[in-house]
Amino acid sequence: MNSALDPKFTEIDQISEGYRAAGYICNRSIATTLYLAHHLGKPVLVEGPAGVGKTDLAKTMATYLELPLIRLQCYEGLDESKALYEWKYGKQLLYTQLLKDKLDRIIDPEENLSESMEKLHRYEDVFFSKKFLEPRPLLKALEQAEGAVLLIDEVDKADDEFEAFLLEILSDFQVSIPEIGTIQPGTRPYVFLTSNSTRELSEALKRRCLHLFIPFPDASLERDIVRTRVPGISGRLEIQLVTFIQQIRQMDVKKPPSIGETIDWARVLLLLHANDLNPDLVRETLHVILKFEEDIRIVSQNIFTMTDISVRSAGN
Amino acid sequence: MDQVLQNFISVLRESGVPVSISETLDAAHALEIVGYGDRKVLKDSLGSSLAKSAREREVFDRCFDQYFTLEMPSVETASDRCGESAQTEFPLSPLSRMLLVGDTPGLIASMFQAARRANLESLRYPTQKAFFAMRMLDTMGSGELDRDIAQLGESGSPLPLKISADLADARRSLFESIIKFIEDRFEMLSNGTYNHLIEDYLRNSRLTHIEERDLHRMHAIIQKMVKRLNDLHSRRKRTARRGMLDFKRTLRKNITYEGYLFVPAWKTKKIERPDIIVICDISRSVSRLVRFFLLFLYSLNREVARIRSFVFCSNLTEVTEYFEKYPVEAALAVIQNGAGLDILMGRTDYGRALQDFRENGMDSLTRNTTVIILGDARSNFSDPRPDILRSISQRCKRLLWMNPEVPTFWGTGDSEMYRYSPYCTLLQECNTLNHLERIIGSLLRH
Numbered sequence: 001m002n003s004a005l006d007p008k009f010t011e012i013d014q015i016s017e018g019y020r021a022a023g024y025i026c027n028r029s030i031a032t033t034l035y036l037a038h039h040l041g042k043p044v045l046v047e048g049p050a051g052v053g054k055t056d057l058a059k060t061m062a063t064y065l066e067l068p069l070i071r072l073q074c075y076e077g078l079d080e081s082k083a084l085y086e087w088k089y090g091k092q093l094l095y096t097q098l099l100k101d102k103l104d105r106i107i108d109p110e111e112n113l114s115e116s117m118e119k120l121h122r123y124e125d126v127f128f129s130k131k132f133l134e135p136r137p138l139l140k141a142l143e144q145a146e147g148a149v150l151l152i153d154e155v156d157k158a159d160d161e162f163e164a165f166l167l168e169i170l171s172d173f174q175v176s177i178p179e180i181g182t183i184q185p186g187t188r189p190y191v192f193l194t195s196n197s198t199r200e201l202s203e204a205l206k207r208r209c210l211h212l213f214i215p216f217p218d219a220s221l222e223r224d225i226v227r228t229r230v231p232g233i234s235g236r237l238e239i240q241l242v243t244f245i246q247q248i249r250q251m252d253v254k255k256p257p258s259i260g261e262t263i264d265w266a267r268v269l270l271l272l273h274a275n276d277l278n279p280d281l282v283r284e285t286l287h288v289i290l291k292f293e294e295d296i297r298i299v300s301q302n303i304f305t306m307t308d309i310s311v312r313s314a315g316n
Numbered sequence: 317m318d319q320v321l322q323n324f325i326s327v328l329r330e331s332g333v334p335v336s337i338s339e340t341l342d343a344a345h346a347l348e349i350v351g352y353g354d355r356k357v358l359k360d361s362l363g364s365s366l367a368k369s370a371r372e373r374e375v376f377d378r379c380f381d382q383y384f385t386l387e388m389p390s391v392e393t394a395s396d397r398c399g400e401s402a403q404t405e406f407p408l409s410p411l412s413r414m415l416l417v418g419d420t421p422g423l424i425a426s427m428f429q430a431a432r433r434a435n436l437e438s439l440r441y442p443t444q445k446a447f448f449a450m451r452m453l454d455t456m457g458s459g460e461l462d463r464d465i466a467q468l469g470e471s472g473s474p475l476p477l478k479i480s481a482d483l484a485d486a487r488r489s490l491f492e493s494i495i496k497f498i499e500d501r502f503e504m505l506s507n508g509t510y511n512h513l514i515e516d517y518l519r520n521s522r523l524t525h526i527e528e529r530d531l532h533r534m535h536a537i538i539q540k541m542v543k544r545l546n547d548l549h550s551r552r553k554r555t556a557r558r559g560m561l562d563f564k565r566t567l568r569k570n571i572t573y574e575g576y577l578f579v580p581a582w583k584t585k586k587i588e589r590p591d592i593i594v595i596c597d598i599s600r601s602v603s604r605l606v607r608f609f610l611l612f613l614y615s616l617n618r619e620v621a622r623i624r625s626f627v628f629c630s631n632l633t634e635v636t637e638y639f640e641k642y643p644v645e646a647a648l649a650v651i652q653n654g655a656g657l658d659i660l661m662g663r664t665d666y667g668r669a670l671q672d673f674r675e676n677g678m679d680s681l682t683r684n685t686t687v688i689i690l691g692d693a694r695s696n697f698s699d700p701r702p703d704i705l706r707s708i709s710q711r712c713k714r715l716l717w718m719n720p721e722v723p724t725f726w727g728t729g730d731s732e733m734y735r736y737s738p739y740c741t742l743l744q745e746c747n748t749l750n751h752l753e754r755i756i757g758s759l760l761r762h
Contacts, residue, residue, distance in 0.1 A: 035349075093576075207338055207368070211364050
């Protein structure tokens with residue numbers, strides 16, 4: 001499938017390179033999964049803690065392949081009318097009212113009732129044609145001739161029913177609209193589903209996807225990420241900063257800092273023209289990486305030792 | 317399909333990763349694409365197509381490392397101790413020869429072959445280990461080895477005697493290798509089955525008899541049961557929640573606009589949650605059960621039910637806020653020992669508890685409320701006040717009583733069960749997880 005895009009998927013390393021060029025550092029296991037997703041033509045279910053770049057994975061895929069990204073944000077109560085398609089009821093109603101006069105002309109006053117009905121039947125599909133169809137993300141993704149990257153974000157927030165409804169799309173990449181028929185795409189979209197594991201997804205859904213778990217990155221990968229995202233940062237500071245963050249993740253905090261927060265912190269420190277971490281600087285900027293008062297308190301207690309370890313890890 | 321992959325998948329299944337047929341096919345396709353060349357790529361590819369959650373991935377990683385291991389079973393041979401000449405001079409069996417010459421690859425090959433012949437894959441219980449070891453030894457030719465040792469030992473001259481002694485040593489180490497080999501296999505194969513057995517046992521055993529070390533298992537089982545109940549009931553609840561055009565209301569709403577229909581009206585949501593009040597006896601006789609019961613209820617809390625809970629011993633107090641403030645497990649710990657609660661852990665007094673409830677909780681009873689009382693109704697001969705229970709029963713929708721004692725003990729000694737029973741909609745014995753599940757399941761069905 002997707003043979004036109006094959007040159008971008010011949011090697012696993014090529015994918016990581018392409019992603020790196022787009023500003024996303026992915027390790028080999030992520031690249032392997034993407035490689036397989038392409039060759040098997042399967043959706044990818046991405047799980048992991050908040051802020052490890054699950055959503056960005058899909059966004060970068062769109063940049064890499066130069067395809068449009070179509071995003072569907074899931075929430076409780078999401079149903080097919082918001083995800084797949086909806087009839088433009090208002091427009092339909094308005095048109096019926098506006099066309100009232102036309103009806104008189106179509107129907108000859110001389111005719112009897114059954115003949116008029118017969119005539120009307122010829123027009124009945126007018127109101128249920130594509131003109132009155134409002135495509136929502138899922139249908140939109142299938143309609144793209146060149147293919148697309150479809151991101152179904154936080155699928156665990158949606159109801160079980162919606163999950164069941166996704167099955168048809170994920171396994172056959174087609175949808176049926178009773179009034180129009182089955183819609184099949186010219187090119188299969190790349191599908192990413194993300195989940196924060198707030199609840200267990202159904203077996204059926206998991207079965208149709210490749211599974212990718214993205215944990216917090218290890219120190220060297222995280223440094224790589226910081227370097228790519230915040231190019232101006234000095235090598236020393238970058239090592240110190242990542243060491244500090246990695247230490248916090250080992251601690252028992254409510255919300256461990258994510259990669260996004262590491263990057264924010266790096267930017268802040270760059271703005272402050274910091275060369276080294278020191279306890280005061282860290283204390284003043286701690287709220288950038290920690291979002292709970294309690295977490296800040298826990299970390300503040302150990303701030304001296306942690307800063308010390310970080311500074312020492314960068315050498316002299 | 318690839319035999320190696322197939323065996324690996326059966327190992328995974330045994331270890332508790334439910335691999336479906338379609339996932340097997342995916343893995344096979346993935347294997348065609350990536351091949352066996354790169355271990356890391358192979359692991360990631362199989363992992364993403366076979367393991368579908370973080371927990372499964374953990375199991376997968378362990379199995380993968382065990383299964384696709386390069387570490388061969390080590391076999392110590394007698395090669396350094398005995399010359400090549402020995403095997404030419406005496407007619408020895410192939411196994412003895414291999415042991416003498418130190419043909420490790422040959423021995424390993426024959427060990428794997430023996431494992432296959434002995435059908436080692438069917439190993440399930442620890443008690444079968446010795447049996448399989450015997451079978452494997454037999455297939456490898458241990459009978460001939462024994463004979464060789466005996467014959468050489470009888471000859472009396474120094475060289476054969478030495479060979480015989482060496483062989484005996486080698487035989488011992490071969491035994492050990494085989495046992496080790498079987499142990500490793502057992503580790504890999506039996507994990508799942510054994511867990512399954514324990515789970516079955518726990519579901520049906522008395523909650524009060526469950527030991528501390530099994531608690532985490534219980535929690536896992538409860539989570540599983542809760543998930544099923546949630547799935548079952550949240551679906552029913554949501555049938556009324558479709559965002560569809562409500563034609564009748566649309567017509568009615570648009571009468572104002574001279575019948576021109578341009579404000580559509582939608583079908584709206586309707587959510588029905590059972591309203592539950594729990595009253596638990598936390599005296600020592602039932603505290604274990606209470607723990608599981610509350611764990612069960614509060615796992616449901618988020619999705620299905622709205623719960624207020626009271627606990628009592630000598631008097632009664634409300635603990636709902638603890639569940640709101642702390643995670644369930646922490647709240648349970650507080651409740652179980654009664655520390656920091658406004659409660660006297662003296663003699664259980666059902667009359668006093670009911671009286672306290674009448675003062676504090678009676679107002680919140682509506683005709684939608686289900687009241688659940690958990691306790692053995694042993695009131696230490698104080699006045700049980702069944703009249704209060706009657707008024708509770710009259711004001712609520714249902715009154716369920718769960719008694720951890722078996723029915724034959726009801727009404728004996730200080731048990732007041734039969735004085736309370738006329739006012740209970742349902743009175744049931746409850747002392748295993750399966751009981752709990754059944755009762756709570758019926759709670760949601762109405």
